[in-house]
Amino acid sequence: MNSSIFFGVATIAYIFAMVAYIIYLAFKKSTIGIIGTTATVVGFASQTLAFGLRWAEFYDIGRMGVLRSIPLTNLYESLVFFVWCLILGYLVIEWKYKTRSFGAFITPIAVITLAFTSISGVSTEIQPLVPALQSNWLLAHVTMSFIAYSAFAISCAAALMYLAVTAEDRKSFPYIFWTVTLALFITSFVAMGFDFVTLRISAKSPEAFIQNYLFKASFRSGSGVIVAISVAVLLAVVYLVWRYGFHLRKIIAALSLTPDVLDDLTYKTIAIGFPIFTLGGLIFGAIWADQAWGKYWSWDPKETWSLITWFVYAFYIHARHMRGWRGNKVAIMAVIGFACSIFTYLGVNLLLSGLHSYGSMQ
Amino acid sequence: MDTNKEKTGIVDRVWRYFSSVSLAVVIFSIISLTSIVGTIIEQQAEPARNIKLLTKFFGESLAPTLFKVLDAMGFTDMFGSWWFMGLLFLFASNLVVCSIDRLPKIWKVVKTPITPLSDDQINAITSKQELVLKGNVEKTAQKVNDSLTKIGFRGDIRKEGIITQICAEKGRYSRLGVYVTHLSILLILLGAVVGMKFGFNGNLNLMEGTSSHVAFRSNGQEVPLGFELRCDDFDVDFYPDSDRPKGYKSWLTVVENGKEIMKKEIEVNSPLTYKGITFYQASFGFEPNRDAIFKFTVTPSGGKAQDISAKFGEPFAVQGTNFTGMVVDFSPALGVDESGKLFTYAESMNNPAAFVEFSEAGKPKFKQWILKRYPETWKSQIGTVEFKELWGVQYTGLQVRKDPGVWIVYLGCIIMALGLFTAFFMSHARIWIRLREEKNSTRLTIASSINKNRIAFSRTLDRFVKELLDKA
Numbered sequence: 001m002n003s004s005i006f007f008g009v010a011t012i013a014y015i016f017a018m019v020a021y022i023i024y025l026a027f028k029k030s031t032i033g034i035i036g037t038t039a040t041v042v043g044f045a046s047q048t049l050a051f052g053l054r055w056a057e058f059y060d061i062g063r064m065g066v067l068r069s070i071p072l073t074n075l076y077e078s079l080v081f082f083v084w085c086l087i088l089g090y091l092v093i094e095w096k097y098k099t100r101s102f103g104a105f106i107t108p109i110a111v112i113t114l115a116f117t118s119i120s121g122v123s124t125e126i127q128p129l130v131p132a133l134q135s136n137w138l139l140a141h142v143t144m145s146f147i148a149y150s151a152f153a154i155s156c157a158a159a160l161m162y163l164a165v166t167a168e169d170r171k172s173f174p175y176i177f178w179t180v181t182l183a184l185f186i187t188s189f190v191a192m193g194f195d196f197v198t199l200r201i202s203a204k205s206p207e208a209f210i211q212n213y214l215f216k217a218s219f220r221s222g223s224g225v226i227v228a229i230s231v232a233v234l235l236a237v238v239y240l241v242w243r244y245g246f247h248l249r250k251i252i253a254a255l256s257l258t259p260d261v262l263d264d265l266t267y268k269t270i271a272i273g274f275p276i277f278t279l280g281g282l283i284f285g286a287i288w289a290d291q292a293w294g295k296y297w298s299w300d301p302k303e304t305w306s307l308i309t310w311f312v313y314a315f316y317i318h319a320r321h322m323r324g325w326r327g328n329k330v331a332i333m334a335v336i337g338f339a340c341s342i343f344t345y346l347g348v349n350l351l352l353s354g355l356h357s358y359g360s361m362q
Numbered sequence: 363m364d365t366n367k368e369k370t371g372i373v374d375r376v377w378r379y380f381s382s383v384s385l386a387v388v389i390f391s392i393i394s395l396t397s398i399v400g401t402i403i404e405q406q407a408e409p410a411r412n413i414k415l416l417t418k419f420f421g422e423s424l425a426p427t428l429f430k431v432l433d434a435m436g437f438t439d440m441f442g443s444w445w446f447m448g449l450l451f452l453f454a455s456n457l458v459v460c461s462i463d464r465l466p467k468i469w470k471v472v473k474t475p476i477t478p479l480s481d482d483q484i485n486a487i488t489s490k491q492e493l494v495l496k497g498n499v500e501k502t503a504q505k506v507n508d509s510l511t512k513i514g515f516r517g518d519i520r521k522e523g524i525i526t527q528i529c530a531e532k533g534r535y536s537r538l539g540v541y542v543t544h545l546s547i548l549l550i551l552l553g554a555v556v557g558m559k560f561g562f563n564g565n566l567n568l569m570e571g572t573s574s575h576v577a578f579r580s581n582g583q584e585v586p587l588g589f590e591l592r593c594d595d596f597d598v599d600f601y602p603d604s605d606r607p608k609g610y611k612s613w614l615t616v617v618e619n620g621k622e623i624m625k626k627e628i629e630v631n632s633p634l635t636y637k638g639i640t641f642y643q644a645s646f647g648f649e650p651n652r653d654a655i656f657k658f659t660v661t662p663s664g665g666k667a668q669d670i671s672a673k674f675g676e677p678f679a680v681q682g683t684n685f686t687g688m689v690v691d692f693s694p695a696l697g698v699d700e701s702g703k704l705f706t707y708a709e710s711m712n713n714p715a716a717f718v719e720f721s722e723a724g725k726p727k728f729k730q731w732i733l734k735r736y737p738e739t740w741k742s743q744i745g746t747v748e749f750k751e752l753w754g755v756q757y758t759g760l761q762v763r764k765d766p767g768v769w770i771v772y773l774g775c776i777i778m779a780l781g782l783f784t785a786f787f788m789s790h791a792r793i794w795i796r797l798r799e800e801k802n803s804t805r806l807t808i809a810s811s812i813n814k815n816r817i818a819f820s821r822t823l824d825r826f827v828k829e830l831l832d833k834a
Contacts, residue, residue, distance in 0.1 A: 096817075131609050131630040131643075275782040283775045292631050294642040294763035295563065296771060297554070299441035301401035308397055311390045322383045348401070 003057060006050035007080075011114050013043030014087070018111050021103030025251065033100040040107065044087050051084060068134055072142050079117050081143075083110045085150035093154070093265065101255040105157055112189055137288035144280020149341055151273030152313075155266045156338035159331040162262035164249045166328065170242070174328045179245040181335055183238040191218040191230065214346075263326060266334050274313045281306055301348045309340040380456055381463035389453045396449070400440045403432060406580075412438060454551050457544050465541060472537055478520045478527040479794050479809070487794075489820075490809040495830065499526050499797050502804040506795055509829040513822050515793060528795040537813070539784030546781050549774030556767030565644065568593035569757040573617065577639075577762035585762075587639060590617040594625075596646060596758040597751070598711065600735065605712050610643050612758040638764050645759030648694055648710045654754040656689050656716055658732075662745040669750075677721075684722050685744050691717035692752070696733060704731070711756060715739075716749055789814035793823075806830075 020036035023029075051071065059069035071077045090106040160178050167175035194217040214220070218230040285306070290296035297303060316333040319325040379385055404411055409429065416425040429438075436443030484490070495502050506528055507517040515530035562585050564577040573592035576584040592615045599609040609629050616623045616636045626634040633642040652674060661667040665682040672678040677688040695708035696715035707713075714734045720727050720742070732749045733739040740748050789812050796807040808827070812819045 131607060134609075135631045271786050275786045278782055279779050283778065287772075287775070288631075290768065291633070292642070293644065294633065294640055294761045294765075296768065299400065299405065304397045304401045308394045311394050315387060315390050318383055318386060 003050045003053035006046045006053065010043045010047035010050060011111075013039045013046060014083075014107055014110050014114065017043060017103065018107040021100065021107055024100060025104040025255070033103075036100060036103050036107075037094065040087060040091060040103070044084075044091065047080075047084055047087070051081075067136050067139060070139055070143070072139065072146075073133065076117050078142070078146060079113050081146050082150055082153075083113050085147050086110055086113075086153060089150055089154050089269070097261065097265070099256065099261075101252075101257050102157075105161070106154070109153070109157075115193075132292050135288050135292065137284050137291060141280055141284040141288055144276050144284065148273040148277035148281055149345065151269045151276065152338045152341050155269035155273065155334050158262050158265040158269065159334035161252050161257065162259055162266060162331045163328065163335075164245065165252050165257070165262065166259050167249075170246070174332065175245065176242065177332055177335070179242040180238055181339075182245075183234075183241040186241070187234045187237050191215055194218055259327070263331070266331060267320065270313055270316060270334060270337070274317065277313070278310065282310060302344065305340065305344040305348050309337060309344050312337040312340050377459065377463075380459040385452075385456050386460070389449065389456060393449050393453065396437075396440065396446065399437055403437050403440075405441060406439050409433070409438075450551060454548055457548055461541055461544055468537055468541070472534055475534070476518075476529045476531040476792055476794075478522070478529055481796075484794060484796060484807060484809045487809040487811060489811065490807060491827070492805065492807050493827065493831070494800065494803050494805050496803050499799050499804050502797055502806070503528060505830065505833050506797070506806070509826055509833065510793070512829055513826045515791075517795075524799065526797040528797070529793070530795075531790070531792040533788050533790045536784050536788035537790050539781050539786075539788065542781030543778055543785055544781075546774045546778035549777060550771050553767040553770030553772075553774055556770060557765040558767075561763070561765040561767065564762045566591070566641075566760045566762050567647065567757045568612075568760065569649070570594070570596055570754050573615075577760075587762075588637060589623070591615070591641065591760075592617055593758050595751075595753065596756045598646065600712070605708070610646055610758075612643055612760070614641065638766060640763050640765075642761040642763070643758065644761040646710075647757050647759065648755060649757060650692075650694070650755055654752055656692075656752055657750040658687075659748040659750055660687075660745065661748075665745065680744060683744055685720050685727070686724075687718050687720050687747075689716050690719045690729070693717075694755075696731065711752070714749070714752055716752070718747065720744060787815075789819070791819055791822075 017036050017039035020032055020039060024033040024036055054071040054077075055069055058071050059066060072081055086106060087110055090102060093102060094100055160182060163174045163178035167178060169175060192214065195214060198217040217226075219227060221227055221230070285303070286296040289298070312333065316330055316337060319333065320330055402415075404415070412432075413425050413429045416428050420428055432438060436445060440446050479487075495505070497505075503519050503526055507519065510517040510528070510530050515532055517528045517530045520527050520529065562577075562579065564579045564585050566574055566577045568574060568591065570593055573590050574587075575590045576586050578584060594613040594615055596610075596612045598607055599611065600606065601608050612628050613625070614628055614634055615625045616634075624634075624636060628634045628641065628643050630643045633640050635641075655671045655673060658670045658672070659667055660670055660680050662680055662683045662685075668681055670678050670680070670687075672687070672689060674689050674692065677686045679686050693704070693706045693713075693715045694710060695706055695712035697705055697707035697713070699705055716732050717729060718732055719729045728743060730742055730747075731739060732742075732747055734749045734751065737748070740746050791812040792810060794809045796809075798805045798807075808823070810819070810823060
């Protein structure tokens with residue numbers, strides 16, 4: 001049995017679940033909701049199996065011990081793991097909050113991410129580890145960072161929904177903020193899709209992929225016309241989301257998702273993500289760097305940006321606990337926090353390494 | 363917070379500002395914003411690189427001036443600049459003052475066990491429920507205590523006149539989690555300061571077979587080690603049939619007063635430490651020279667294996683035969699191009715190959731390429747010629763560090779993990795149960811309070827009530 005078969009099953013199941021959840025959103029038939037949940041659980045079980053099998057395959061090839069063989073070494077694997085965490089988080093939320101309404105928002109993220117890995121031809125092949133990556137600390141670091149990223153992704157989605165539900169006035173800052181952010185997310189996703197369809201690349205490593213290909217078919221294209229069109233499309237999407245965003249508000253409002261539930265969910269996911277990020281992202285990362293390079297902290301852009309992310313979430317938590325901030329203000333913080341997380345993972349390598357030839361440390 | 367209006371002296375005002383969350387927010391923001399600049403401006407780099415970068419955004423006329431301004435402000439080496447240290451120091455002071463300000467109050471709460479509440483106090487609690495159980499107060503109290511044990515609480519029965527109250531609590535000390543976390547940040551900062559004050563960071567390149575008693579800081583300054591470090595050998599391990607490195611290994615020996623103290627094989631992620639100085643495998647290099655030694659293990663057909671060391675161009679005898687061998691060509695990375703021509707494809711020892719000429723009684727008989735990584739090339743007319751290694755051409759690049767503060771940092775990390783766990787996943791739960799005698803039965807008022815994780819706690823309480831009702 002091959003991991004890719006189960007992975008295929010999982011992908012199909014998630015697509016099925018997404019369709020079911022969206023129909024459920026429209027018609028509120030509980031049978032359809034149950035179908036959605038079943039498909040998600042089947043997909044999740046299948047993906048878990050695929051993950052385990054790939055682990056075993058990697059173990060057979062690399063022969064580096066069980067722990068070192070965890071398949072979390074390249075862009076493809078990290079995105080797939082992100083989806084796994086996201087779905088797990090979603091299932092827990094569905095069970096704890098007794099609502100299926102988030103399904104229609106979370107499963108599309110999973111499906112888009114998976115579609116992105118498969119149409120892209122991001123290298124799915126199993127590659128053995130270079131020396132610096134052969135560390136159990138690094139393994140714990142990567143795993144926990146992605147669990148935290150998934151938690152932050154859910155908190156960001158909940159915070160955006162919160163803003164969508166509560167912001168009434170189209171000219172108010174919270175309304176503009178959530179519509180523009182959503183539009184930016186959508187456009188970037190579509191732009192990345194274009195990269196893959198047009199460039200058909202198979203990146204060797206996330207760094208190579210990000211440096212060489214990201215947005216090359218749109219915003220970073222060599223042709224000025226394409227750049228201009230891309231910017232125009234971006235502005236159009238921003239306008240459309242801003243203009244018709246209140247429809248989304250109606251849908252969410254009809255879903256028995258009260259602002260209180262959304263605010264609570266934003267906080268809970270951050271309260272889980274923050275300690276995991278601190279321990280796995282910062283502390284384990286520092287221990288790994290200490291053992292590999294003899295420097296637990298060297299203020300390189302990646303470290304600095306993860307510290308900035310940490311400050312944003314620390315601010316969120318203190319604002320809530322000490323100042324009693326609720327609602328729009330903290331929801332915006334949660335969205336900014338996730339934007340910083342994405343920047344830490346992708347942006348540092350993309351933008352900052354474009355400026356210098358940083359990242360030569362092997 | 364302190365609301366005493368009389369204390370408005372300058373010291374108090376400064377104190378109050380330092381203990382406020384506002385200052386924390388201001389510091390968070392300034393550190394974050396300046397750090398962003400620090401990730402864009404390349405740190406400790408050649409001025410030309412940053413001027414080139416600034417030119418991209420501000421044009422050629424403005425860039426040099428802007429660079430001078432940024433340089434003068436310390437942005438080109440900001441993470442070591444006095445003002446950034448100052449910001450971190452402010453951050454630390456803010457944490458200290460905040461903790462001193464709030465800790466006594468919290469400490470009092472933590473030191474004081476739960477006490478029975480008055481009727482008014484119980485009525486003021488929103489989270490409560492009532493139920494009536496058969497049996498007298500004493501028996502019911504016993505049942506309540508049993509059920510409390512089931513959910514992990516220990517009840518304390520207090521009688522006051524006709525009213526009996528049972529109090530129970532859990533996780534009182536979890537309230538300290540926040541302060542433990544804050545303390546851990548201070549410890550980590552302290553560890554960093556100790557490291558900067560009493561430690562150093564440097565590097566050292568050691569050719570195979572050479573040794574050194576100093577390391578070098580990034581500015582070239584020598585740092586004495588207090589002992590001698592020798593590199594006996596260096597080797598790169600590759601994954602089979604690929605140029606993907608699997609491991610970099612150095613065999614190091616510590617020599618002190620002429621005596622070999624310790625030997626260790628180091629790898630990336632597995633350094634050597636002696637007398638507080640740690641040597642990390644960081645890089646390596648290749649420098650061909652005439653003194654390098656080729657090492658072979660030759661097993662003539664039907665003969666015994668023998669180890670042979672020879673220099674380039676110097677003949678060596680193969681015992682038990684009439685043959686002599688001589689290395690006449692060498693490639694650190696031998697490859698074959700499409701037309702079948704041999705060439706060297708890399709500047710490092712990716713695929714070392716020796717071209718050996720064998721002569722019988724002084725007459726050249728045959729020549730052969732022998733590749734270190736490919737045993738099939740070791741077979742020859744005279745038997746097996748294993749190319750073990752070429753020694754004395756590679757140097758190991760070591761990162762050298764002495765950091766007496768690192769243990770404080772690690773301790774801080776452990777405490778931080780514990781503090782975060784306590785602060786986010788543990789809570790202080792309290793239950794007060796008032797029992798009142800009614801005819802043949804007892805009326806219970808169950809009041810409770812928790813500072814976090816309310817939903818999970820209410821489920822626990824539900825279990826408790828169910829348990830009680832089942833017993834009745």
